[in-house]
Amino acid sequence: MxxxxxxxxxxxxxxxxxxxxxxxxxxxxxxxxxxxxxxxxxxxxxxxxxxxxxxxxxxxxxxxxxxxxxxxxxxxxxxxxxxxxxxxxxxxxxxxxxxxxxxxxxxxxxxxxxxxxxxxxxxxxxxxxxxxxxxxxxxxxxxxxxxxxxxxxxxxxxxxxxxxxxxSEVLPSPPARTGVASDTADSAAQIGARVASRVQDGATMQLGIGEVPDAVLLGLTGRKNLGIWSEMFSDGVLRLSEAGALDPARPIVSSFAFGSPELYRWMDSNEQIRMLRTETTNNPAQIAQQAGMTSVNTALQVDLFAQANASRIGARIHSGFGGQTDFIVGALTHAGGKRLWRCGLGTPKPKFRPSCRFCASQPRLFSPQP
CATH class of the missing domain: 3.40.1080.10 (Glutaconate Coenzyme A-transferase)
Known part of the structure; x- marks a missing residue:
């Protein structure tokens, strides 16, 4: 046409x-x-x-x-x-x-x-x-x-x-981070290093975009034979490729991407990259089959019961949970899989529940104690 x-x-x-x-x-x-x-x-x-x-x-x-x-x-x-x-x-x-x-x-x-x-x-x-x-x-x-x-x-x-x-239009790229408070950057770097330390050679990664995922990927450049099965990816995956951390025998599987012009040039006609439909990339059964599946996500809030809020600030919808639940279910179903959370806004005060095994095992977290 x-x-x-x-x-x-x-x-x-x-x-x-x-x-x-x-x-x-x-x-x-x-x-x-x-x-x-x-x-x-x-x-x-x-x-x-x-x-x-x-x-x-x-x-x-x-x-x-x-x-x-x-x-x-x-x-x-x-x-x-x-x-x-x-x-x-x-x-x-x-x-x-x-x-x-x-x-x-x-x-x-x-x-x-x-x-x-x-x-x-x-x-x-x-x-x-x-x-x-x-x-x-x-x-x-x-x-x-x-x-x-x-x-x-x-x-x-x-x-x-x-x-x-x-x-003929230049594709948008996320703005460069400038003026970030040093304590925020330091926190992201520390969290990224701790998460990266739990990732083994040969693991399959799913990460979102932001300071913490970027810091995690920076900490993985020394790994070997990593795979990517993710809803999305950005420049961090390009850095892993340049560092030789990715398994060349495995395709980079994703559903969408955004990043720098350099990333877009790298993606163009790259036969290792497979951009697949959401029903495939986010299928928990498919996710669970990936070797060493490791899902890294951010949330607005995470409480001491590991309940995560990734959707709302107060009563107003902020974004939505998107594909996080798909990857959490897939990673939990996979033998040896991991799902790792980072809290963005803070932790609400927990409430002791006698019927909860976690509460019963951690009474020191509650005040007054039961």
Whole structure:
């Protein structure tokens, strides 16, 4: 299919007879197809927009309702946010049932032969594509020559798309951390070192993004034959590769990624990287089969009973638990697997429960003592 002009895409949207308040699913994280989204927003007076961990910059006006199972900065705090609590591995099921998409806005690579790739953001999008095509919805792509071509479940023939807009745009990267308090940096380094000390050669890692995961990965550069089976990855995995810490015989399995321009260049046509759909990467049964599966996650709060809050600050939804529960279940099911938590905001005062074996074994933690 040949790329269309902006006016042709607008005409396509206008002529499709979309329902009022149409459900629009877009690539999320750092792969939002901004130009396509702008055109759609200027064309449809009302619609529902779904994207995972959407960054700042989404249309915030009357007529636009947000729907997501993982809230990013672009949706956070909106009065028009509809949060759908779900483990990430279960989100794709919604597209075939209660959340059928009418329009997809995808961000894809330049073609290789007759195929393009979803690049850094595969995630829940294959399920959305299948559901949209089955129901006769509209599938549009923003084709970007700066999106890396990645192998796996995100490769599609050009004839899948009803319309393609060609762009050349630099992909966003997380801002560099500047002005971080030394005590915060020191704490992250200490936590990272302690977590890294529990990881053995040959282990399979799942890590998120942030100071602590970065510090953990920095502490793993001396390991050997590590594997990556993760929901996402960033520059830390590139550093492991450069240090020779990864097992060259094992593919790097993930569902999405974001990081530096250097990371994106490394990902482009890298045959060791396999970007797979969420139903595979976040399947606890698949996770449990990985050698020495080690899941490292952050949370907003963790109490002394190991209960973790990764979703809310007070009564307001902050992000959502995303895929953490998938990997915790998978790591716990795996013989010898580990799941490691880091608390972000502090620990609420615990309450003694006589029926709890942990409470009975640790009376010194409670005041007054039972």
């Amino acid at each position: 040949n790329p269309m002009s902006e006016s042709q895409l607008v005409a396509l949207l206008q002529g499709r007879n979309l329902p009022d308040n149409a459900r629009v699913i877009a690539s999320g994280n750092q792969a939002v197809p901004w130009k396509l989204l702008q055109l759609l927003d200027e064309t449809l007076p009302t619609y529902r927009l779904g994207a995972l961990n959407a960054p700042a910059g989404l249309p915030r006006r009357d007529g636009v309702t947000y729907e997501t199972s993982f809230v990013g900065a672009g949706m956070r705090g909106s009065a028009r946010l509809v949060y759908i609590p779900a483990r990430l591995s279960q989100v794709p099921l919604l597209f075939g049932t209660t959340r059928k998409p009418d329009v997809l806005l995808l961000h894809v690579s330049a073609p290789k032969g007759s195929k393009v790739s979803l690049g850094i953001e595969v995630n829940i999008l294959p399920a959305a594509i299948e559901a949209c095509r089955a129901s006769g919805g509209l599938i549009l792509a923003q084709m970007n020559d700066q999106m890396p071509y990645t192998y796996g479940d995100g490769e599609y023939d050009l004839d899948l798309f009803d319309g393609i807009l060609e762009v």
